[in-house]
Structure formats: C-alpha cells, structure tokens
Amino acid sequence: MLSNFVHSALTTGAKAVVPFAGGFALLADKLLWMNEVKTTPINALAALRSMDSPLMGFEMNPGDIWDNRAGLIRVHPGVKWEQRLAMIDRLHRKHASELQHIEEEERQGPPDLYHLFESRIIQNLRSFPFLRHRMNCSVLFVVEGQPGGQWEIDLRRSNRLLREGDSGDWLIRVTIPSRLLAHVLMDPDGWETLGISYKLDLYLRKRARIPEALLSRLIYTPSPSSLLRLLLAPRFAELVIRRRHEFFRMVRDKFVGLS
Structure with a gap:
C-alpha cells in the first residue's frame, strides 16, 4: 500500500x-x-x-x-x-457487547440459503459459460452459522457441480458467515463491500490467482438488463469520454484475456 x-x-x-x-x-x-x-x-x-x-x-x-x-x-x-x-x-x-451482537446476526442466514446459493451459481454459469473453462477448479465455501456447512463447487465437472462436504481437492476456500453470503448473492456490490469489511476469509492454493480474479463473477453475475442500463447511463458515457484511453485499453485487455 x-x-x-x-x-x-x-x-x-x-x-x-x-x-x-x-x-x-x-x-x-x-x-x-x-x-x-x-x-x-x-x-x-x-x-x-x-x-x-x-x-x-x-x-x-x-x-x-x-x-x-x-x-x-x-x-x-x-x-x-x-x-x-x-x-x-x-x-x-x-463495544464488546455490540460486536458480539453483530457477529451473531451475521451468522443467521435465510433458511433457503443453500437453494439460493445453488440457483445463483447455476444461473451465473449459464449466463457466462466461459467461467467454468476459465476457472477450471474446485471452490470450497465454508459457511458459518445457520444454515451453514461446507459447500463445494467443482467447475471441472460437466454435471452435478455442487456438493456438500470438503473433498480436499480445491484451489480456493472461502469462509463466510451465512447472512453475509446471502447479501453477496443478492447485491451486485456485495462482494466488494464484504472485501472492504475484512470479513471475508479467502485462502488460495498455488495456481489459484487466475480463478480468484473471476470469483466475484461466479458469485454474482449482473443480468443483461442491468448491463444495458449501465451502458445507457449518462455517467457511463461521461466516464468513457473523459477516460477513453483507459477504457478502451481495459476493454481490449478483457477481450484478449477471453481469447
């Protein structure tokens, strides 16, 4: 820094x-x-x-x-x-009592959290099928609280990607309280907010740097309509005009990375 x-x-x-x-x-x-x-x-x-x-x-x-x-x-x-x-x-x-209360709240997620987690992952992989090929690894989520457990996504498989338990054969391990996971799954800015709060415990094994860069897209993928609204927003046009050189270089790097 x-x-x-x-x-x-x-x-x-x-x-x-x-x-x-x-x-x-x-x-x-x-x-x-x-x-x-x-x-x-x-x-x-x-x-x-x-x-x-x-x-x-x-x-x-x-x-x-x-x-x-x-x-x-x-x-x-x-x-x-x-x-x-x-x-x-x-x-x-x-503030010890307040901190304890916050921690307890963060460990109480919605009852259908696993279903929400599964449906969001499947939806994101359908929206961006290149994610499976680019990441090509297994990601373990250790969800703390209720509901919680060890939920693993194996992107190397062609079907039945999700399973409960820890196979030990993962590159990335994400430890996260259950309520915060629900927040990340539903909020487009949730992943960045969680990272800034330092309440996301991320463990990377060797060769995990490239998959780690795509982890946020695996968790939350904006819908096509939200992307369209972003492109049509006046602030986006202003950004492109003022910082066009950086913008086009960023777009070029993205497309080169996908090829």
Missing part, C-alpha cells in the same frame, strides 16, 4: 498529496491483529519523504479544511498515532 501511494503521488505530478483511508479501526476479535500491521498517514508521508521528492505531503483529519489560498486549516488537534493501539483496545472493550 505504501509503495502504491508513493508511486501514484509521483506519477500524477501533484503539488501536494494527502494520504487518506488509514484512520479506521478493526474491533472484531479475529481482526484486532490487523491494527498492528495497518499503515497510517504518518507511515505514508515518511515513505514519500524517503524518496527525496519535492512533493508536499499533509496529514488531514476529519473536520480539517484545504483552502487554495490559505492551505491546510486544522480544525481539530492531530491524531496521536503512537497511542492508537491503546485507543483501539479501549474501544474494543467498550
């Missing part, structure tokens, strides 16, 4: 840069460790300075203002990053 920030800052040639999205805290029990390895804006600015770049870097926090003439206007005192782990620990203990 730090290298991406530095590279982007140097590439754009901006006069000033502000690292962001680094001030959140993960309070769930199994995610607490991530706070210790997560970078902060201070780390990003230090990485930028290490490149001897003439770029000015600023730390901005909620409420701060950037003015074209006055520059950075601090509304609140800066964050004491050296105290952040102690602050996170206090928040974790303070």
Whole structure:
C-alpha cells in the first residue's frame, strides 16, 4: 500500500498529496491483529519523504479544511498515532457487547440459503459459460452459522457441480458467515463491500490467482438488463469520454484475456 501511494503521488505530478483511508479501526476479535500491521498517514508521508521528492505531503483529519489560498486549516488537534493501539483496545472493550451482537446476526442466514446459493451459481454459469473453462477448479465455501456447512463447487465437472462436504481437492476456500453470503448473492456490490469489511476469509492454493480474479463473477453475475442500463447511463458515457484511453485499453485487455 505504501509503495502504491508513493508511486501514484509521483506519477500524477501533484503539488501536494494527502494520504487518506488509514484512520479506521478493526474491533472484531479475529481482526484486532490487523491494527498492528495497518499503515497510517504518518507511515505514508515518511515513505514519500524517503524518496527525496519535492512533493508536499499533509496529514488531514476529519473536520480539517484545504483552502487554495490559505492551505491546510486544522480544525481539530492531530491524531496521536503512537497511542492508537491503546485507543483501539479501549474501544474494543467498550463495544464488546455490540460486536458480539453483530457477529451473531451475521451468522443467521435465510433458511433457503443453500437453494439460493445453488440457483445463483447455476444461473451465473449459464449466463457466462466461459467461467467454468476459465476457472477450471474446485471452490470450497465454508459457511458459518445457520444454515451453514461446507459447500463445494467443482467447475471441472460437466454435471452435478455442487456438493456438500470438503473433498480436499480445491484451489480456493472461502469462509463466510451465512447472512453475509446471502447479501453477496443478492447485491451486485456485495462482494466488494464484504472485501472492504475484512470479513471475508479467502485462502488460495498455488495456481489459484487466475480463478480468484473471476470469483466475484461466479458469485454474482449482473443480468443483461442491468448491463444495458449501465451502458445507457449518462455517467457511463461521461466516464468513457473523459477516460477513453483507459477504457478502451481495459476493454481490449478483457477481450484478449477471453481469447
């Protein structure tokens, strides 16, 4: 992440840069460790300075203002990053009951979850038959809660792709609470939202990188009508016009990848 920030800052040639999205805290029990390895804006600015770049870097926090003439206007005192782990620990203990309630809710899915899972997978494979050939592997879903279990999709088979249990012969293992799986199956943005929340446990074996890139399409495939609405939306046309070079390169890469 730090290298991406530095590279982007140097590439754009901006006069000033502000690292962001680094001030959140993960309070769930199994995610607490991530706070210790997560970078902060201070780390990003230090990485930028290490490149001897003439770029000015600023730390901005909620409420701060950037003015074209006055520059950075601090509304609140800066964050004491050296105290952040102690602050996170206090928040974790303070909200322990709420966190437990959220976890219990996430493990309670709809009674027909397996049927929903099966029908969605079959529908997506029919809509995009190339998925089976491109992925060509077995994917294991470990669904936590009720209903739950181990549900495996073997895309190498010509029929009876889904089965319950763990064959051990999979490339990708997805561990997910039952309610969140239902959300992913029904919401076009569910997979991305789940990934950002860090509540998706994804384990990849060797040779799983290419199938992993198509995993979101296997789980949720937009209908033709939704794709048509996207193409006709004014915002899509504006995006194509403003970023036509990147857009056509992306389309070209997609078609080359499918050939």
